[in-house]
Amino acid sequence: MDKIASFTVDHLRLLPGLYVSRKGSRGDVTVTTFDLRFTAPNREPVMDMPAVHTIEHLGATVLRNGASKDDIVYFGPMGCRTGFYLIVFGDKTPADVYGLVVGMCEFILGYDGEIPGAKAAECGNYLEQNLSEAKYYVRRYLNELKENKRYDYPTATE
DSSP: OOOOGGGGBOTTTOOSEEEEEEEEEETTEEEEEEEEEOSOTTTSOOOOHHHHHHHHHHHHHHHTTSTTGGGEEEEEEOTTSSEEEEEEESSOOHHHHHHHHHHHHHHHHHOOSOOTTOSTTTOTTTTOOOHHHHHHHHHHHHHHHHHHOOOSOOBOOO
8 A cells, every 4th residue: 555645754853833734636626634733743742632622622613613614624633642633625835724723722722611512412522621731732832833833744764
């Protein structure tokens, strides 16, 4: 089998940033998958699952209700717990979604209340939420975004 593109990224040199993970098209429709990398893989501890879950609920809620809601296909966590995927309609660059991602982070940092969708009838693991930890990771990520604007993946060397 062919190696998928994300496995050619050098995860030993990958730092927090906003990267294009993949672009795909079918007919006239293009979708862009972004890698919102919150932590440095294999060098920093992975994010705690309750924080990841809270970021997922809040991020998905604000993205699917904001001005760009019709462009959002998906927002959710990576299995490795080092970041999130944001999938949008269109042939986009990190600069195109930078403001959207910053706005999502600022929303989460300012949020104080009941986590949307965190009731037994709405979520398969509704008790696993942690807003203060979510804010910790989002604050770190937002600072990295603003200070470094990393958009280009380091590629793996064979």
